[in-house]
Amino acid sequence: MSLLFSPLTLRSVTLPNRVVVSPMCQYSARDGLPNDWHLVHLGSRAVGGAGLVFAEATAVEPEGRISPEDTGLWSSEHVEAWRPITAFIAAHGAVPGIQLAHAGRKASTYSPFAGHGGVADADGGWTPVAPTTDAFVPEYRVPVALDEAGIAAIVTRFAQAARHAVEAGFKVVEIHAAHGYLLHEFLSPLSNTRADGYGGSFEGRTRFAVEVVRAVREAVGEDVPVFVRISASDWTEGGLTVDDSVEISRVLAEAGADLIDVSSGGNVPHAKITTGPGYQVAFADAIKRKADVLTASVGEITDARQAEGVLADGSADLVLVGRELLRDPYWALRAATELGDSAAVPAQYRSVSY
Numbered sequence: 001m002s003l004l005f006s007p008l009t010l011r012s013v014t015l016p017n018r019v020v021v022s023p024m025c026q027y028s029a030r031d032g033l034p035n036d037w038h039l040v041h042l043g044s045r046a047v048g049g050a051g052l053v054f055a056e057a058t059a060v061e062p063e064g065r066i067s068p069e070d071t072g073l074w075s076s077e078h079v080e081a082w083r084p085i086t087a088f089i090a091a092h093g094a095v096p097g098i099q100l101a102h103a104g105r106k107a108s109t110y111s112p113f114a115g116h117g118g119v120a121d122a123d124g125g126w127t128p129v130a131p132t133t134d135a136f137v138p139e140y141r142v143p144v145a146l147d148e149a150g151i152a153a154i155v156t157r158f159a160q161a162a163r164h165a166v167e168a169g170f171k172v173v174e175i176h177a178a179h180g181y182l183l184h185e186f187l188s189p190l191s192n193t194r195a196d197g198y199g200g201s202f203e204g205r206t207r208f209a210v211e212v213v214r215a216v217r218e219a220v221g222e223d224v225p226v227f228v229r230i231s232a233s234d235w236t237e238g239g240l241t242v243d244d245s246v247e248i249s250r251v252l253a254e255a256g257a258d259l260i261d262v263s264s265g266g267n268v269p270h271a272k273i274t275t276g277p278g279y280q281v282a283f284a285d286a287i288k289r290k291a292d293v294l295t296a297s298v299g300e301i302t303d304a305r306q307a308e309g310v311l312a313d314g315s316a317d318l319v320l321v322g323r324e325l326l327r328d329p330y331w332a333l334r335a336a337t338e339l340g341d342s343a344a345v346p347a348q349y350r351s352v353s354y
Contacts, residue, residue, distance in 0.1 A: 002339040003311035004304065004319065008051075010258055010294075012223035013171050015095055015318075017051035017343065018311060019332040022298050022322035023099035023174070023229075025056045025070065027111035032059060032072025033081045042085055045325055046094035049332030049343035052318070053094045055085070057101035057176050060154070060161040064102035064182070067111040068124045073100065073161045079168045086169030093344045097172035098165050099229065100158060100216070104182030105130035105143040105191075129154075131185050131192045131199065137269050151198060151208055154182070159215040166220055173220055174227035175212055175257075179266030183209045184231055187248060188267050190239045206248055210255045217256030227296070228252050229261035232283035235271040242286050249291040259294040260287055261320065275299075278306060285315035296320050304335035330354065 005017045021042070028037045038055070046053050059065040059072040072078055086096040103109075107128035108119050118141035119125030129150060130143035146154070158175065165173050177183035185191040186208040192199050198207050209228075217226055230252075232245040240248075249260045262284040265273050280299035288295040297310050298320035307319040325331050333354040336343035345354070 002308055002336075002341045004308045004339060005336050005341040005343060008317060010172070010225035013095060013225055015051040016093060017049075017332070018318050019050045019307070019335065020052040020296060020318050020320045021045045021050045021054050021325055022320040023054040023056050023176075024322055024326065025066065027067055027069040027113060029069055029071045032062065032065065032070065032074065032078055034071050034085060035081070038071065039085050039088060042096075043088045043092070044329040046089040046092040047346055047349075048325075048330040049336065049345070050094055050321075050325070051332075052097050052172060053089050054097040054099055054172075054174065055082075055170075057099050057181075058161070060100055060102055060157040063107060063126050063129065064154075064157070065107060066103040067109055067114075068119060069111045069114075073098070073164045073168070074157065076164075079164050082168035082170070090169065090171075092346065095171045096169060097174060097227075098170045099174040099176050100161050100165065101176035102154060102158075102182040104128060104180075104185045105134070105136050105140065106180055108141050130182070131194050134191065136180065148196070148198070155208075155211045155215050158212045159219040162216040162219040166224060172225045172227065173216060174229055174261060175209075175216060176229050177209050178229045178231040178263045180231075180268070181266075183212060184267055187230075188234055188240050190234055190236060190268050202244075202247065206251055209248075210251055213252050213255040213257050225258045226256055227259045227261050228257045229263055231264045231266055232262050232280070232287065233264045234267050235265050235273045236268050239267065239271075242283050245283065246287055246290040249287045249293050253291065253293045257293070259296060259317065260291070261296040261298065262287055262316070263298050277302070278310065281310055281315050285313075288314070288316060298322065304338040307335065308339055
């Protein structure tokens with residue numbers, strides 16, 4: 001058996017293999033409600049053999065959406081909309097997961113289909129919130145700096161959304177603390193210049209994220225795995241480094257996170273990121289070894305043997321695949337064949353060679 005197609009048990013959940021559909025925004029919801037597009041998009045990757053299928057960054061409150069077309073999970077109506085999707089994923093052998101998010105100062109922006117920059121109130125936009133009043137770029141809306149009451153309210157929103165996620169049938173909950181969204185904005189000294197208890201020192205900058213992890217862990221109980229996605233490097237002088245992220249990962253694990261999903265960048269517009277095949281694997285490797293925590297790796301992982309190698313050398317425990325799974329929903333089935341292994345091919349498709 002290849003490592004890529006070996007199971008992994010996390011708390012009460014067993015993933016049938018280590019291929020994970022990375023959370024990818026579809027910008028196709030209305031009022032935060034998923035629809036048939038999300039059913040087909042996510043369901044086809046479950047049919048295609050992935051072990052864990054993550055729904056996109058899903059806002060914990062309306063103001064936490066990146067765009068007006070983002071999905072949400074802030075009400076019972078959203079729970080009901082997600083249920084048939086999670087049921088379909090599970091029925092076809094995959095584990096349904098969701099990434100809970102708050103976009104912070106990158107909220108109220110146009111989807112890639114609609115334009116660029118901040119969306120005005122008249123066009124369905126809203127005023128974003130952030131650690132400070134600094135906008136991400138001049139074209140985005142100027143945020144309001146959160147006070148402690150506002151921070152506490154968002155912690156509560158994450159916990160409520162996590163409870164909704166379990167009610168909706170999701171078996172894994174991931175907290176989005178990467179890519180320049182709200183929790184990353186607090187973690188990074190590039191965007192967090194506060195002088196209160198949520199800024200300044202390492203302890204202050206990690207406080208918000210730690211409170212969210214603790215609240216989500218309490219909300220979902222002991223059986224549900226909790227992941228946290230972080231940006232391991234800001235790729236900018238004065239920003240987060242992998243050494244910082246080792247320490248961040250350690251405190252998040254102590255707060256209740258089971259696995260750190262390791263990405264990078266997104267917090268400042270001028271970062272010079274050196275990309276290439278598996279360019280973020282080294283970050284996952286460093287965090288796994290130095291923080292003694294399970295990790296997942298993502299970023300230009302496109303080949304079955306490449307993915308197997310990430311696991312074989314111990315760099316990560318899961319491999320997240322994004323764009324390659326957009327190109328080919330059945331990538332996992334093809335990868336199993338290439339590695340001489342097997343995946344659960346639906347009965348309807350068994351006449352096809354992968």
